[in-house]
Amino acid sequence: MHSRFSLQVLTKMAIKKSICIVGSGNWGSAIAKIVGRNVLSSPDLFEAKVNMYMYEENFEGRKLTEVVNEKHENVKYLPGIKLPENIVANPDLIASCKSADILIFVMPHQFVRGTCKTMQEHIKDSALAVSLIKGFDKGPDGKILMISKLIEDILNIDCAVMMGANLAPEVAEEQFCETTIGCKNKEQGELLRSVFETDYFRCAVCTDIATIEMCGALKNVVGIGAGIVDGMGLGHNTKAAVLRLGLMEMVKFGELFIEGSQEVTFFESCGVADLVATCHGGRNRLLGENVVKSDKTIKQLEKEILRGQSFQGPLVAQEINQVLKEKNMLEQFPLFTAIYKICQREMDPREFINCLRNHPEHI
Numbered sequence: 314m315h316s317r318f319s320l321q322v323l324t325k326m327a328i329k330k331s332i333c334i335v336g337s338g339n340w341g342s343a344i345a346k347i348v349g350r351n352v353l354s355s356p357d358l359f360e361a362k363v364n365m366y367m368y369e370e371n372f373e374g375r376k377l378t379e380v381v382n383e384k385h386e387n388v389k390y391l392p393g394i395k396l397p398e399n400i401v402a403n404p405d406l407i408a409s410c411k412s413a414d415i416l417i418f419v420m421p422h423q424f425v426r427g428t429c430k431t432m433q434e435h436i437k438d439s440a441l442a443v444s445l446i447k448g449f450d451k452g453p454d455g456k457i458l459m460i461s462k463l464i465e466d467i468l469n470i471d472c473a474v475m476m477g478a479n480l481a482p483e484v485a486e487e488q489f490c491e492t493t494i495g496c497k498n499k500e501q502g503e504l505l506r507s508v509f510e511t512d513y514f515r516c517a518v519c520t521d522i523a524t525i526e527m528c529g530a531l532k533n534v535v536g537i538g539a540g541i542v543d544g545m546g547l548g549h550n551t552k553a554a555v556l557r558l559g560l561m562e563m564v565k566f567g568e569l570f571i572e573g574s575q576e577v578t579f580f581e582s583c584g585v586a587d588l589v590a591t592c593h594g595g596r597n598r599l600l601g602e603n604v605v606k607s608d609k610t611i612k613q614l615e616k617e618i619l620r621g622q623s624f625q626g627p628l629v630a631q632e633i634n635q636v637l638k639e640k641n642m643l644e645q646f647p648l649f650t651a652i653y654k655i656c657q658r659e660m661d662p663r664e665f666i667n668c669l670r671n672h673p674e675h676i
């Protein structure tokens with residue numbers, strides 16, 4: 314028979330939560346640094362070892378997972394930043410996630426559907442997912458599907474979200490920032506806050522999950538627009554107009570497509586703040602600048618500039634363009650539409666200013 318004390322200890326051990334990070338790119342690695350440290354500082358709450366599923370690839374003749382686990386650094390996607398030693402890169406998706414109580418999804422959105430299908434039937438029924446992914450999926454009916462919903466539908470578990478003004482290299486350097494957690498109830502919010510919050514990464518929790526997620530996806534498109542005006546050598550006033558008109562289209566998109574979308578959510582870090590961060594320092598902004606300066610395709614630019622990382626803006630622009638076209642609403646979203654056409658190389662980026670000049674907000 315166990316003594317009362319040892320039973321208490323066993324009970325505590327039994328409820329310790331195990332975490333798996335599903336993804337290991339630029340943001341995945343930056344968040345792994347936070348999660349790895351936080352679990353160590355709450356040993357009663359969390360298992361110390363955190364699996365980080367890593368899509369395997371070669372790095373200078375060796376497996377990337379081996380290099381990451383040896384150097385405790387993601388030398389390809391977040392070089393120069395040490396990861397805690399309890400973060401363990403694993404190329405086996407099912408082995409990484411099967412005993413996890415919390416699944417942190419953080420990968421370019423085009424890979425989520427396939428990844429979830431592989432995980433199906435192999436995860437705990439009681440697991441909680443949280444998506445840090447800024448993009449959309451298209452459901453079988455051709456409608457926009459939130460990534461959190463896609464994860465919920467395939468895995469049959471709850472999925473929260475976390476989005477904000479969080480450029481990964483700055484978070485990895487521990488520069489102060491804020492983020493927004495969206496989840497169904499207070500319990501999930503408190504649990505996720507204990508996973509992510511630090512003194513330099515402050516989490517606000519709210520329940521308007523779909524608006525948070527929509528902001529995260531759409532700001533990537535506006536970021537390209539900001540880069541286009543930078544590429545044209547225009548100044549702060551023009552960029553501010555891109556941000557404002559982009560924000561107006563984001564709000565309108567929420568009104569039309571998200572039931573119960575609340576305007577107040579745009580004032581959280583996931584809204585205006587992420588728009589500002591992306592339009593000034595994001596990869597999508599960099600893409601916009603280069604779209605003006607070169608004739609190369611998006612794929613070529615992605616390969617040359619990001620070397621394995623991903624621009625999510627062009628894909629999101631395409632996803633929403635299809636929906637707006639089907640609904641005959643393209644004219645109500647001229648900024649989103651122009652950025653889509655510029656990314657397809659159907660429109661000269663120098664024409665972008667005409668779209669701003671004639672925007673319905675000015676009529």
Ligand SMILES: NC(=O)c1ccc[n+]([C@@H]2O[C@H](COP(=O)([O-])OP(=O)(O)OC[C@H]3O[C@@H](n4cnc5c(N)ncnc54)[C@H](O)[C@@H]3O)[C@@H](O)[C@H]2O)c1
Nearest residue numbers: 337338339340341368419420421424446447480481622623
């Ligand atoms: N990087 C940032 O600053 C940042 C900040 C906040 C949110 N986000 C969002 O987080 C998500 C992930 O971004 P990221 O920066 O971590 O990724 P990333 O742009 O660095 O993408 C590279 C990752 O994709 C993986 N990958 C490539 N092919 C794959 C495949 N077939 N299946 C699965 N994975 C594959 C690579 O292994 C690598 O881990 C995106 O939605 C992004 O918008 C990024």
Ligand SMILES: O=P(O)(O)OC[C@H](O)CO
Nearest residue numbers: 477478479480595596597
């Ligand atoms: O570098 P971007 O443009 O993908 O943006 C990164 C983050 O989403 C900023 O919060």
